[in-house]
Amino acid sequence: MAEAPESEPMASSSVGAVRVDVKDADEPLIKKRKITDKEGSDKLEHRLGGILCCAVCLDLPPAAVYQCSNGHLMCAPCFTHLLADARLRDEAASCPNCRVEISKTTASRNLAVEKTVSELPSECKFCTRVFPRHSLQHHVENTCDDRITSCRFACIGCPWRGPAHEGGAHELECAHPGKSAADVVSVLADRDKRYRDTYNQVLDLLSYEKITFNDLQLKPYRTEEFLHKLYYETSRFTAFGHQWVVKAYVNKNQRDPTQSSQREITYQLIVKSKMASALAVQWVVLRGPYGEARLQPRVCSHTFHDAAPDAAPLPLPLADEADTNRLLSNKAIHIRLIMFLSSK
Template sequence: MSGGRGGRGAARPRGPPGSVPRVGRVFDAAGAAGCVCQCARCAAALGALRRGRGLDSGARSWRRAWRLPASYEAAKASRRTPTARPKKAAAEAAAAAAAAGSGKLEERLYSVLCCTVCLDLPKASVYQCTNGHLMCAGCFIHLLADARLKEEQATCPNCRCEISKSLCCRNLAVEKAVSELPSECGFCLRQFPRSLLERHQKEECQDRVTQCKYKRIGCPWHGPFHELTVHEAACAHPTKTGSELMEILDGMDQSHRKEMQLYNSIFSLLSFEKIGYTEVQFRPYRTDDFITRLYYETPRFTVLNQTWVLKARVNDSERNPNLSCKRTLSFQLLLKSKVTAPLECSFLLLQGPYDDVRISPVIYHFVFTNESNETDYVPLPIIDSVECNKLLAAKNINLRLFLFQIQK
């Protein structure tokens, strides 16, 4: 009985004993190389495997006859695994990207344009290190002040490159971009561009906190702007008698009188015969202690025909002022020349020319002698810790000293 090559009666080619038949070798190669045997039995077996139905009894006998690998299904699964895993990872990455892109552009820009130190959007100037990392003005000054206190070189908190006022520059593009980002009003909770938010909160917001127009005669009311008209119509202060209003006005005059007393004292000092002033420059130094401390001292200067020196210290020589959020400066005036008679003086320190540090004027008084030639440390009347950090961040502190000699 004869037949074609693929017929039932076709002779099965066999090799030496123990060898793999020719068709079996072609089929084994099909699993790896993609070639397919063209005989009817091989085609039926491959079709069953691809449809996931396994092998019938004839195919199983065919597999035994042609010595096909018993773990063909496992081999097929193992060949699919390397391609299946990247597809799953790609799908997960695409889902994550879609989730990230679903947020608003403004919300995504917050994390890009925020300060690397406080993680908040800058409100004014924006500085950047040589590698482009952004810092708001307050944090930038704070980093420089901390480095001065610890006698270290200030570095960027992200890349650790050196930062200073000469190495860092402002990023005007980021400042303009931040000014256009929306920000929430603290009163009405509506969104406005940051450049318009301050004007809205001061003049336009209907929920902003305001005071009664009768506050000058003692009305203590504070409330939202949209309730102001109703309150003023029902306010009882305009109907008070003159004697009741006088008591209120006396208390207000007392507080106003204290404010004016300082300026009146300065005006009276300016009428003295012997007045001197000079620009002083505090330079940073370190003590000789085992744990060094920062202090400032000026070169010797001459005012009122006498030689003087100014010294300053941080937080009254606190051991670790860099760990404190609140920072203050105190100063001391020393007389270096000899005097033949007691020298009674009044003095005050003010901000120097071309300086933006805010200092409140305070008048101090002392009598200098040869035995008592230095004052106690007195507070430098800086507005707050932010202004103190501005002074500490600078290479030198430039102030103006006024001396008034009191003659008897």
């Protein structure tokens, strides 16, 4: 009977070796499962937050993420704040980490970081539940049971405000739907009066005989003092047979606006030509065709004459105060000025 070749017994030993290898390969899987628990996940999220945070405020960017030429990250508010500070100091803006020069042309968006940050978990400020950052705002504004809401009958005077999950019970007991028309009509009349006054004011202005509008650029200039202050001024323009300019200042011409966290732009309408008689003018400042910030329309008025050629400085009516730095970071502020000449 032929003997088996000497090489055959090696098969059993090789199987054993494979079994040992498989057994050894199983052990890291067990260790990996122990590490991948909630604590490890939180640590990973914390590390990612530290890596992807803004280099200025050290917080995760809420939306757009900019980077310098060396890759250091900045959120959009801090980026515009750095550019605004540089404009106020009359110097080039630089990255706070590596000091390389930054501007709107040299800095670039980092879309990979923006998408990564949008997937990181964040806690709801009302119910403390955790959601991806890209869906958190929708939850807070529309679906959170603990968000603060108003009563469904607020339009007829109910002042109640409370958690959304208590709104249904309140509306069942709310006394305002059962009020008589005489009780409700006063609330509706007050609200109608506010809208009617605004509507009538606009119609009255548009019915004026003399109306003019100009699209203006407020360009930055420097005073000739020892400490150069930043101010903005338009080119001269013609309206109602006279020459005018608009000037603007930061924080009411504060000596060093970079030392203040709150910033405000005030503007002033000035007539530059001699006047034979007084002019009662009303005007509205709106966002220009190339403007980046939304303005709330407010009607202003002043009677211009030789003794009072300058209107009082007024705050630029920005819809969002955060747009102040965005305007200061630009090369010019674009506005549309609509002027109405009051009849005597």
